[in-house]
Amino acid sequence: MGTDTGAPIRVGIAGAGSVAFGSAALLKQNGHDPMLWSPSGAGTAGLGEGRVLTADGAVGIAFAPAVAASARALAEDNDVILIAVPGYGHRAVMDALVPHLRAGQPVIMSSHASFGALYLAERLAARGIVAPITAWGTTAVTGRRTGPDRVQVNTVRAQVDLCTLPEADTAAGLALCTALFGDRFVMRDGLLAITLSNLNPQNHMGIALANMTRMEHGETWGQGANVTPNVGRLLEALDAERLAIAAELGLTVRTIFEHFHLSFHVPVASISDMNRQIHREGRGGTGPASADSRYVTEDVPFGLAVTAALGRLVGRPALLHEAGVQIFSAMYGRDFAAENDLLPAIGLDRMSLEDLRDALRAGRLPSLPDAGAENRTAATNAVQ
Numbered sequence: 001m002g003t004d005t006g007a008p009i010r011v012g013i014a015g016a017g018s019v020a021f022g023s024a025a026l027l028k029q030n031g032h033d034p035m036l037w038s039p040s041g042a043g044t045a046g047l048g049e050g051r052v053l054t055a056d057g058a059v060g061i062a063f064a065p066a067v068a069a070s071a072r073a074l075a076e077d078n079d080v081i082l083i084a085v086p087g088y089g090h091r092a093v094m095d096a097l098v099p100h101l102r103a104g105q106p107v108i109m110s111s112h113a114s115f116g117a118l119y120l121a122e123r124l125a126a127r128g129i130v131a132p133i134t135a136w137g138t139t140a141v142t143g144r145r146t147g148p149d150r151v152q153v154n155t156v157r158a159q160v161d162l163c164t165l166p167e168a169d170t171a172a173g174l175a176l177c178t179a180l181f182g183d184r185f186v187m188r189d190g191l192l193a194i195t196l197s198n199l200n201p202q203n204h205m206g207i208a209l210a211n212m213t214r215m216e217h218g219e220t221w222g223q224g225a226n227v228t229p230n231v232g233r234l235l236e237a238l239d240a241e242r243l244a245i246a247a248e249l250g251l252t253v254r255t256i257f258e259h260f261h262l263s264f265h266v267p268v269a270s271i272s273d274m275n276r277q278i279h280r281e282g283r284g285g286t287g288p289a290s291a292d293s294r295y296v297t298e299d300v301p302f303g304l305a306v307t308a309a310l311g312r313l314v315g316r317p318a319l320l321h322e323a324g325v326q327i328f329s330a331m332y333g334r335d336f337a338a339e340n341d342l343l344p345a346i347g348l349d350r351m352s353l354e355d356l357r358d359a360l361r362a363g364r365l366p367s368l369p370d371a372g373a374e375n376r377t378a379a380t381n382a383v384q
Helices: 016-027 070-075 087-101 116-126 166-182 190-195 199-211 210-216 229-248 254-265 270-281 300-312 318-334 354-362 373-384
Strands: 011-016 033-037 052-059 062-063 080-083 107-111 132-138 143-145 148-157 158-163 185-186
Touching: 011 016, 011 070, 016 033, 016 052, 016 062, 016 143, 016 148, 016 166, 016 318, 033 052, 033 070, 052 087, 052 373, 070 087, 080 087, 080 210, 107 116, 107 166, 107 354, 116 132, 116 158, 132 166, 132 190, 158 166, 158 190, 158 354, 199 229, 199 318, 229 254, 229 270, 229 300, 229 318, 254 270, 300 318, 300 354
Parallel strands: 011 033, 011 080, 052 148, 080 107, 107 132, 158 185
Antiparallel strands: 052 062, 132 158, 143 148
């Protein structure tokens, strides 16, 4: 879906994976000027110096994107910043960008994870500046990098949920995202709704758990084809937990059935039937061919653990999500909950629900007691 936006907008994309490449291709197709920055440098090694990036599939275009050598260059040379790295890279990328972002320079998070928008707003406030931060519930595109200069775009989503921090800027955020990516965005009621609108972690949990041996063996396997009836029922049960938390918060979020219908343009049916229809149409994609997959390493600590934390906060425990964190931690010999570096940074474990709501409305963290100081005082009293 193209869009007539007048003058091209310069968009700096922090990231160089499949979503970053696909987003750059969609932006170029819509008449804008994307620039890519790979934090490690490895992701753009096949680009730069006029080399062509080719996108196939739902977006078909070949162009030579600009490549930034640093976070500073990305921020200084562009009108808008799009963060398109896995959740485990969000904090490092935001920390790299913060010193160079300008007051009022829009930042878009594709997709938002672990209240990262609140973390970024607080870091910018420490510099004495405010910038609108738009959080997406999911990515605008799906796909896979098929080479150092090539991406297969499987789909461009028909609908993407968004909100903006501060909340007063949400209408402007909607207008900007529409100008850049087309008429596919829906405003949601704040960052809590966006956090509960990302269905990828719960879906990837069921898919990865049921196909782990395929991943470990490095097999080539159809993802949509392997959302069998039992796997589909697990995904539906995980969705029921997420929806129960949203209802407790008084929020309306899309269901898993709406997600697959709007993302992949298939009729509503059981989740297994919808996925197998996507597979029959040749858009089901291939599942991960390695256990070192974002389906686990990103989505468990920055997705499942966040939903589980919100369930505990509102008194609606998400038992399947909690189990997923524990099961994957046991399988990988890692403490995935402890790998989330954003929730501790905002002090979620010390917030009440009202603290969190106030922080999201204001775009600033509340003044919370120093948990370390409380523990030190208790220890002192115990020995006196």
